[in-house]
Amino acid sequence: MKSAAAVFLLAIVVMISARISPTVAAELRSTGGLAVVIERTTGSVLIVERGSRQVLDRVEGFGDLSHASVVFSADARFAFVFGRDGGLTKLDLLTGEIVGRVIQAGNSIGGAISDDGALVAVANYEPGGVRVFDAETLEPVADFDTGAKTIGLVEAPGRRFVFTTWDTAETWIADMSAPEPSVTIVPDIGANPYDALLSPDGRTYIAGLFGEDGLTMLDLWEEKPTPRRILPGYGRGEEPLPVYKMPHLEGWARAGGRFVLPAIGRHEVLWVDAASFEEVARTETHGQPVFAVARPGGRQVWVNFAHPRNDTIQVVDTVTGEIVKTLKPGPAVLHMEFAPRGDEVWVSVRDEDKVRVYDAETFAITGEIAAGTPSGIFFTARAHRIGL
Amino acid sequence: MKSAAAVFLLAIVVMISARISPTVAAELRSTGGLAVVIERTTGSVLIVERGSRQVLDRVEGFGDLSHASVVFSADARFAFVFGRDGGLTKLDLLTGEIVGRVIQAGNSIGGAISDDGALVAVANYEPGGVRVFDAETLEPVADFDTGAKTIGLVEAPGRRFVFTTWDTAETWIADMSAPEPSVTIVPDIGANPYDALLSPDGRTYIAGLFGEDGLTMLDLWEEKPTPRRILPGYGRGEEPLPVYKMPHLEGWARAGGRFVLPAIGRHEVLWVDAASFEEVARTETHGQPVFAVARPGGRQVWVNFAHPRNDTIQVVDTVTGEIVKTLKPGPAVLHMEFAPRGDEVWVSVRDEDKVRVYDAETFAITGEIAAGTPSGIFFTARAHRIGL
Numbered sequence: 019m020k021s022a023a024a025v026f027l028l029a030i031v032v033m034i035s036a037r038i039s040p041t042v043a044a045e046l047r048s049t050g051g052l053a054v055v056i057e058r059t060t061g062s063v064l065i066v067e068r069g070s071r072q073v074l075d076r077v078e079g080f081g082d083l084s085h086a087s088v089v090f091s092a093d094a095r096f097a098f099v100f101g102r103d104g105g106l107t108k109l110d111l112l113t114g115e116i117v118g119r120v121i122q123a124g125n126s127i128g129g130a131i132s133d134d135g136a137l138v139a140v141a142n143y144e145p146g147g148v149r150v151f152d153a154e155t156l157e158p159v160a161d162f163d164t165g166a167k168t169i170g171l172v173e174a175p176g177r178r179f180v181f182t183t184w185d186t187a188e189t190w191i192a193d194m195s196a197p198e199p200s201v202t203i204v205p206d207i208g209a210n211p212y213d214a215l216l217s218p219d220g221r222t223y224i225a226g227l228f229g230e231d232g233l234t235m236l237d238l239w240e241e242k243p244t245p246r247r248i249l250p251g252y253g254r255g256e257e258p259l260p261v262y263k264m265p266h267l268e269g270w271a272r273a274g275g276r277f278v279l280p281a282i283g284r285h286e287v288l289w290v291d292a293a294s295f296e297e298v299a300r301t302e303t304h305g306q307p308v309f310a311v312a313r314p315g316g317r318q319v320w321v322n323f324a325h326p327r328n329d330t331i332q333v334v335d336t337v338t339g340e341i342v343k344t345l346k347p348g349p350a351v352l353h354m355e356f357a358p359r360g361d362e363v364w365v366s367v368r369d370e371d372k373v374r375v376y377d378a379e380t381f382a383i384t385g386e387i388a389a390g391t392p393s394g395i396f397f398t399a400r401a402h403r404i405g406l
Numbered sequence: 407m408k409s410a411a412a413v414f415l416l417a418i419v420v421m422i423s424a425r426i427s428p429t430v431a432a433e434l435r436s437t438g439g440l441a442v443v444i445e446r447t448t449g450s451v452l453i454v455e456r457g458s459r460q461v462l463d464r465v466e467g468f469g470d471l472s473h474a475s476v477v478f479s480a481d482a483r484f485a486f487v488f489g490r491d492g493g494l495t496k497l498d499l500l501t502g503e504i505v506g507r508v509i510q511a512g513n514s515i516g517g518a519i520s521d522d523g524a525l526v527a528v529a530n531y532e533p534g535g536v537r538v539f540d541a542e543t544l545e546p547v548a549d550f551d552t553g554a555k556t557i558g559l560v561e562a563p564g565r566r567f568v569f570t571t572w573d574t575a576e577t578w579i580a581d582m583s584a585p586e587p588s589v590t591i592v593p594d595i596g597a598n599p600y601d602a603l604l605s606p607d608g609r610t611y612i613a614g615l616f617g618e619d620g621l622t623m624l625d626l627w628e629e630k631p632t633p634r635r636i637l638p639g640y641g642r643g644e645e646p647l648p649v650y651k652m653p654h655l656e657g658w659a660r661a662g663g664r665f666v667l668p669a670i671g672r673h674e675v676l677w678v679d680a681a682s683f684e685e686v687a688r689t690e691t692h693g694q695p696v697f698a699v700a701r702p703g704g705r706q707v708w709v710n711f712a713h714p715r716n717d718t719i720q721v722v723d724t725v726t727g728e729i730v731k732t733l734k735p736g737p738a739v740l741h742m743e744f745a746p747r748g749d750e751v752w753v754s755v756r757d758e759d760k761v762r763v764y765d766a767e768t769f770a771i772t773g774e775i776a777a778g779t780p781s782g783i784f785f786t787a788r789a790h791r792i793g794l
Binding site: 046047048049050051052067068069090091092093094095111112113133134135173175176177195219220221239274275293313314315316317337357358359360361362379380398399401402403404 | 434436437438439440455456457478479480481482483499500501521522523561563564565583607608609627662663681701702703704705725745746747748749750767768786787789790791792
């Protein structure tokens with residue numbers, strides 16, 4: 019009886035192993051080609067395999083994702099999701115499980131991860147400042163109390179974070195490479211900076227100004243970076259506009275020797291010389307541009323538009339400055355994400371509950387993914403980009 | 407009795423699940439932060455986790471890896487290893503298993519993968535030409551018989567491959583975006599092109615010439631790309647050198663508005679204006695440079711040297727052109743690979759059977775991996791770069 023039971027148990031073990039093995043095999047998942055899609059209304063995200071367009075997981079519990087952004091761990095295993103409600107949530111892309119979550123402030127505006135992947139930082143409106151967390155444990159590591167609403171947080175090479183204050187017009191360069199953080203504060207950035215970007219090489223930090231016409235540039239390679247006003251006519255002749263209509267600065271695209279960027283309040287994109295930062299041309303567009311995103315390599319720029327013209331995308335040739343294609347993906351095109359080598363673009367069409375995939379060369383639709391009110395789309399290749 | 411047995415079995419199931427779960431968890435592997443290290447003498451490769459420096463697998467059976475290169479599938483799950491003997495081997499980085507291998511020619515010089523990840527191409531000395539394979543199955547898809555030794559194979563946006571012939575001085579642009587491939591042949595590239603590179607934006611193809619002084623550039627954005635000679639004094643005054651001493655063109659680094667590249671046969675790196683392609687400065691170095699690799703972002707350039715001065719690396723500031731650090735990693739430094747955001751560098755020290763890891767900011771050694779005669783080091787972030 020004893021040995022019969024043992025045989026029986028062995029059979030159970032084998033059976034269970036056999037049952038589990040295929041599951042294990044099916045669970046093998048590479049993380050280099052995944053997409054995280056924000057479902058803004060339900061505070062959930064989809065994990066999608068880019069190649070097969072297959073939804074691997076739908077994960078809930080991220081809080082308020084009505085304004086959300088995502089960065090990735092250096093090995094692309096984990097996504098850090100920043101919600102509007104100050105929530106910082108760590109998602110395991112291999113298992114589809116939330117492995118950490120902190121409500122680190124009352125109202126946050128986005129985050130960044132250090133170049134070595136060790137630290138995650140979040141910029142806050144309320145109570146203001148930047149909080150830094152251990153990327154492994156989400157334990158607090160540092161707290162930069164700027165005494166003001168803080169925007170334009172980016173990562174810069176050398177384990178640094180750079181961010182800017184709305185009320186006091188300072189850019190803070192926080193160096194986390196030594197055990198004790200050190201901060202350089204650059205004053206006089208200009209009236210009410212509302213957003214900022216870092217050039218892809220990590221050198222040029224540009225803040226958009228709400229309170230005055232133009233933008234401010236810092237060269238982070240300088241020993242003591244000094245603010246320099248650029249594009250004094252950027253918003254010339256326009257009435258002040260509500261902040262939510264200001265174009266996203268992360269939408270600036272560099273193509274060849276020029277930047278292309280959304281004009282403020284006009285149906286135009288602007289071409290700016292990348293060396294002199296002077297405006298050199300304009301292209302008339304279908305509506306007020308929101309994002310102008312360069313295809314990797316910079317051969318074309320894809321532009322989406324503000325409400326009520328937000329059902330359209332235009333593709334602009336960066337050599338001629340001419341519009342080569344007008345697409346109608348559907349109502350409320352919120353975001354465009356290029357495959358890292360530029361062969362395809364994923365487009366979120368919020369009011370149709372769809373992500374549409376376009377071939378960037380032929381403009382053919384090559385895929386469609388069902389998603390509830392999709393907004394941001396983030397490919398794991400971002401893990402390897404400077405500034406995020 | 408029945409229900410007691412059921413409870414007992416349930417306990418077994420739970421126990422087994424508990425026992426198996428950690429194993430499953432241990433097998434979960436993300437592919438965004440892996441390294442493939444070539445062990446040249448034994449024809450084997452190491453799969454290493456970059457963050458932990460842990461060797462996950464050592465895999466044999468790649469044939470002759472005395473001159474080897476690697477590209478990755480779009481999802482970073484598979485490595486395609488190109489050997490000198492014409493072997494093309496597909497390695498699953500999740501399981502550590504070889505899942506495909508073809509000997510596609512007698513003597514090959516390297517390969518590339520199309521921007522959409524669907525096609526793998528290999529350039530051959532013997533019998534010459536380029537062969538294209540399905541990346542999924544390794545079935546042959548196309549065969550470009552150039553009638554000559556073929557070098558300088560790169561991927562270009564739009565599902566194209568570009569390559570050049572040594573004997574007949576032609577650059578072929580093969581467009582694979584339609585069901586039938588089409589080829590544009592550009593003649594008069596110059597005498598005996600020996601290697602080529604593509605700029606990171608996929609626009610500028612530059613071939614190095616062995617048979618005459620200087621290099622040849624093609625603008626792939628032009629309707630009909632026309633060869634243009636650049637740097638006519640690149641090898642001026644030098645005696646012809648054996649091919650194996652020519653610097654690697656993929657070692658060209660772009661930093662700010664300049665390229666820095668190894669001089670031929672001299673103890674110097676050259677600074678070249680990226681717009682005019684004219685030489686603007688030189689920096690004296692420890693030896694004849696082999697690779698000049700820019701830290702991502704371009705703030706510094708790391709240079710290694712030809713035998714017998716190949717135990718040294720020099721780090722050059724790209725703003726001042728001055729050497730800021732001289733390192734002695736050990737005998738026979740063959741390759742340097744930067745983390746994609748530039749925080750660290752992996753260096754293969756062949757004759758010490760070691761890969762050493764340097765902090766790119768402080769130059770401290772932060773890790774060491776045992777490897778048999780290591781040469782090339784390839785991080786999976788390459789999956790997302792144009793031109794590879």
